[in-house]
Amino acid sequence: MSDVQLLPAVREFLASPKRLFIGGQWQDAAKGRHFAVENPATAQTICQVADGDEADVDAAVAAARAAFEGPWRWETPARRGYLLFRLAELIDAHAEELAQLITLENGKPIANARGEAASAANIIRYFAGWPTKIEGSTVPVSPASGAPMLNYTLREPVGVCALIVPWNFPLTMCVWKLGPALATGCTAVLKPAEQTPLVAVRLVQLIEQAGFPAGVVNLLTGFGMRTGAPLAAHADVDKIAFTGSTQVGRLIAQAATGNMKKVSLELGGKSPNIILPDADIARAAKGAADGIFYNQGQVCTAASRLYVHEKVLDQVLDELRRHAAAHVIGSGLNSSTTLGPLVSERQLGMVSGYLQRGVEEGAELICGGKRPEHLEHGHFIEPSVFLDRAERACVAREEIFGPVLTVMSWSDVDELAQRANDSPYGLAAGLWTNDLRAAHRLAAQLKAGSVWINCWNVVDPASPFGGYKQSGWGREMSKHVIDAYTETKSVFVDLA
CATH class of the missing domain: 3.40.309.10 (Aldehyde Dehydrogenase; Chain A, domain 2)
Structure with a gap:
């Protein structure tokens, strides 16, 4: 028998529908399918979750694009930082609830799950400080014409980001990717692992509660081939961030070549x-x-x-x-x-x-x-x-x-x-x-x-994380990850 009693909020959550979140609305999958989530400690079904497919991917990407080209693109850095701070506070306030969901679907000891929830809040809090610190620069250029010229750079959000996360740290991996994506002004389509979608659903509920505009964060639950693969290959996704096996990472990289989307990969190891x-x-x-x-x-x-x-x-x-x-x-x-x-x-x-x-x-x-x-x-x-x-x-x-x-x-x-x-x-x-x-x-x-x-x-969160060789491309966390979610624009102004 378990001696940790589930919170009433957890029981209520488990009894409620687990839908997709697209464009600020909770909705069933387009084809009405669901899949079972299992408790690995008992091999018994916990609940059912919406099973998305390519039609849902199209809808989620369209919602993220509309939000990126709309109000979110022009949101002030201070406001983005405030919303992230608000999300960190909500994660702290619901930490035990999140921890219990992690343990139910992933199986890890509750003490470790509590540590994961606390870490998630700290990671979001770290990235909440970044929006007001992403800067361009002025460059002392020397044009061949000799004309006076002003050159400056801008750091702009890359756009719509597909965030595909694994099951081993189902909350931490979400915030590792959502934190920098939202801090830089990108919009996101989050795809959790099919083994552990519950804590992602609850996290997105908290994102909605924090006040992020509709379409800024969208949630797709489902399987890799039906949901993850079309998301990785989608022509209107500007960047994909994936954590998982090296084998799947290769497929992600291949899928990204269609529109040459930016890719960051955190893959396997044998340390x-x-x-x-x-x-x-x-x-x-x-x-x-x-x-x-x-x-x-x-x-x-x-x-x-x-x-x-x-x-x-x-x-x-x-x-x-x-x-x-x-x-x-x-x-x-x-x-x-x-x-x-x-x-x-x-x-x-x-x-x-x-x-x-x-x-x-x-x-x-x-x-x-x-x-x-x-x-x-x-x-x-x-x-x-x-x-x-x-x-x-x-x-x-x-x-x-x-x-x-x-x-x-x-x-x-x-x-x-x-x-x-x-x-x-x-x-x-x-x-x-x-x-x-x-x-x-x-x-x-x-x-x-x-x-x-x-x-x-x-x-x-202040230190970079990533791998050499077949362990991945790019770095998570720290100032280094900001580069993965931004583009650098060079602007020349003729002052003659």
């Missing part, structure tokens, strides 16, 4: 985490365990490859066994739970398949590897640790997106960075050491968008 022999081993092992088991390993930056110096390998493995065994597996609505279910039966099947293949390919299973016997329903899997001395098994090479850690030993520091970089991905990397010189030398060698030293998964 290396390195323990040097001088590190605080207890702290490093805990950091390694947290880096892979947090959010059931369903994190693009999951610390799934652990390189441990051979002198401390046995000690680290003992610590990892202890941390894995200490996890309380169960429903996220139990306050004692530290490891919830995977998001879906499909995800459970994929992770289970990797566990089996890892053993078949010669990796040594140190702990875990099976479903918990005391949980008959839901998509649960034990936290698992492999030792792969050859570093050739699939569990050491491929993104699993589950609580599965693969440990490799090392002895030659000169080869270490090369081994860590031997991956098509480059989203994150980390290292644990008390040697300041070694820390900075390795950080410079690691090919990753984020490098964490004696920590893991530290993010902040």
Whole structure:
């Protein structure tokens, strides 16, 4: 039984219709279809949600275009900032409600979901400060004619943005993209993952309550092929921002070529985490365990490859066994739970398949590897640790997106960075050491968008986030993301 009682507001929300939001109106999908949203802890249906398709995409994009070319385009920066601040306040005021919805549809422990809701408010609050700070410049040009010339630049919103977000952080990923889109004066069509649409619906209700004009934010719930694909290819979308798998990211990039829309992609990872022999081993092992088991390993930056110096390998493995065994597996609505279910039966099947293949390919299973016997329903899997001395098994090479850690030993520091970089991905990397010189030398060698030293998964809206190689294009958050949602216009004025 769950000891976290659902709020009356959550029960009321679950009982209400979950429609699309287009042009300031909540409406059914054009074909009247719905799909079921499942609680991954029980494998039972929570409620039904509108299932949009290409006709709904056309309507949502048209509404976003009308808003962009209409009142929103000329809204003052101060007003845009105020509306974002208002939204942050509403997220704070409804934080527990949002957290419970996250746990219901995603499965993560309620403590983690509460952290996600608090983070979402902080991210929106950060971007609320940006509208009045987006500036152009004057440029001292030297025309060949010698005539006096004034040249200045303008930073203008790119236009209609398609925002396609994943299921692992269903609220955070929405605001990572909505924050800069709205701050810069763009309009948006938001498409949440079909596994986790509920918190997006509730967020858009709060956006409506905050007072954003009709059409500025539109919501499409539905599946990738029927809703996401036509949205990505739509000729009247100016920019697409996508977070998800590298495989789907390639399809997004291909779809964008029709009208050469701007694209930003935050994709997969197989992140290396390195323990040097001088590190605080207890702290490093805990950091390694947290880096892979947090959010059931369903994190693009999951610390799934652990390189441990051979002198401390046995000690680290003992610590990892202890941390894995200490996890309380169960429903996220139990306050004692530290490891919830995977998001879906499909995800459970994929992770289970990797566990089996890892053993078949010669990796040594140190702990875990099976479903918990005391949980008959839901998509649960034990936290698992492999030792792969050859570093050739699939569990050491491929993104699993589950609580599965693969440990490799090392002895030659000169080869270490090369081994860590031997991956098509480059989203994150980390290292644990008390040697300041070694820390900075390795950080410079690691090919990753984020490098964490004696920590893991530290993010902040003021700091850029993104990947090298096949982990994506562009950066989320910070001043760097403003470029992704704006165009720079150069204006010349002949003063002769």
